[in-house]
Amino acid sequence: MTRTGKLLAELIALPSVNPAFAPAAGASARQARLGRSRFGEKNVADFLMSVAARAGLEVEFQKILPGRSNLIARLLPQNKIRSTILLAPHLDTVNAEDSQFVPRMKNGRLHGRGACDTKGSVAAMLMALCELANSKFRPRETEIIFAGLVDEEHAQMGSRALAKSKFKADLAIVGEPTRLQVVTAHKGSLWLELETRGRAAHGATPQLGRNAVHEMARIVDVLETDYAAQLRRRKHKLLGPATVNVGAICGGTQPNIVPDRCSIQIDRRTLPGETEAGVQREIIALLRAEKLSAHISTRKLGPAPALETDPKLPLVQHFLRSIGQTKTVGVNYFCDAAVLSAAGIPSVVFGPGDIAQAHTADEWISLASLERGKNLLFRFLNSLP
Numbered sequence: 001m002t003r004t005g006k007l008l009a010e011l012i013a014l015p016s017v018n019p020a021f022a023p024a025a026g027a028s029a030r031q032a033r034l035g036r037s038r039f040g041e042k043n044v045a046d047f048l049m050s051v052a053a054r055a056g057l058e059v060e061f062q063k064i065l066p067g068r069s070n071l072i073a074r075l076l077p078q079n080k081i082r083s084t085i086l087l088a089p090h091l092d093t094v095n096a097e098d099s100q101f102v103p104r105m106k107n108g109r110l111h112g113r114g115a116c117d118t119k120g121s122v123a124a125m126l127m128a129l130c131e132l133a134n135s136k137f138r139p140r141e142t143e144i145i146f147a148g149l150v151d152e153e154h155a156q157m158g159s160r161a162l163a164k165s166k167f168k169a170d171l172a173i174v175g176e177p178t179r180l181q182v183v184t185a186h187k188g189s190l191w192l193e194l195e196t197r198g199r200a201a202h203g204a205t206p207q208l209g210r211n212a213v214h215e216m217a218r219i220v221d222v223l224e225t226d227y228a229a230q231l232r233r234r235k236h237k238l239l240g241p242a243t244v245n246v247g248a249i250c251g252g253t254q255p256n257i258v259p260d261r262c263s264i265q266i267d268r269r270t271l272p273g274e275t276e277a278g279v280q281r282e283i284i285a286l287l288r289a290e291k292l293s294a295h296i297s298t299r300k301l302g303p304a305p306a307l308e309t310d311p312k313l314p315l316v317q318h319f320l321r322s323i324g325q326t327k328t329v330g331v332n333y334f335c336d337a338a339v340l341s342a343a344g345i346p347s348v349v350f351g352p353g354d355i356a357q358a359h360t361a362d363e364w365i366s367l368a369s370l371e372r373g374k375n376l377l378f379r380f381l382n383s384l385p
């Protein structure tokens with residue numbers, strides 16, 4: 001196995017499950033104790049810190065939450081810094097069975113939690129930077145920073161804190177499994193809650209009440225048919241149409257009471273330029289046209305806007321050229337790139353592996369893709385002034 005493959009295997013064996021996926025309170029104390037060590041990014045961050053320090057990079061932790069820190073590793077140029085490139089994969093993963101934290105090689109693939117999402121990118125990016133640090137020819141005016149970010153899979157606290165800390169870069173390459181294509185656009189994600197209010201009454205005299213579940217049933221139908229059709233007509237060149245999904249519903253308590261409340265939760269995937277306020281307005285207007293009404297509120301911990309980076313930016317063009325590509329692509333899923341981009345750092349997404357294997361029970365990455373990813377990143381970084 002190559003050094004990058006070995007590094008990835010070591011990373012898979014150090015679980016760093018986002019604590020948001022920890023068993024809910026009420027799990028037995030023993031379970032909690034057994035489970036605890038697999039949650040949080042600390043083991044992985046400490047390990048990467050020693051790898052980076054051994055390669056001569058300047059390292060520091062940026063504390064985000066108790067026991068959870070971004071790992072920052074810098075390669076400084078000999079001359080004055082004229083530009084900064086940020087390599088930004090996340091360190092956390094979703095949860096998994098115990099067996100998935102034991103890396104397994106089979107037919108040129110490395111299996112295990114995080115293999116493609118996104119420890120593969122972590123290994124490729126850090127290894128490219130370590131090789132560059134040991135290379136005779138390296139950028140003389142470009143600073144390169146590796147930032148291993150916490151909490152991407154939940155609330156993106158790592159990228160949000162980095163963006164807030166006045167950190168600046170001329171280009172961020174956010175690590176996600178893009179099959180080594182350069183992504184300049186992704187959809188945003190809005191979680192909204194809609195609630196209808198009715199009037200409670202005895203189930204034997206429903207005519208005296210107003211049924212909140214019935215009104216919500218009509219709203220669900222409008223959202224899943226009329227609204228969905230309206231969204232399908234609104235297409236982005238790289239992303240296709242925006243979408244809506246009614247993901248949860250809750251209303252009423254028992255058969256003999258007319259329900260006075262019903263709520264749904266919807267996931268609205270947005271296109272660049274769409275705002276939360278705008279989406280709320282168009283939903284309210286659509287319902288009003290159907291003589292329906294609901295209270296609408298947000299369910300997300302932080303804004304999750306869409307990403308749109310101009311593919312013509314000189315550094316994006318330089319990246320494409322040096323890895324032998326001409327076009328950028330769009331993806332459906334939200335990631336840290338939109339957070340960094342919203343803070344004024346032009347961002348693209350790039351990494352080995354395929355999102356189709358992310359979050360699955362049998363996550364894997366092709367070792368050829370991993371090695372190629374490291375080589376492409378090295379080639380780009382090494383070509384910088």
Ligand SMILES: [Zn+2]
Nearest residue numbers: 117118152176
């Ligand atoms: Zn990811």
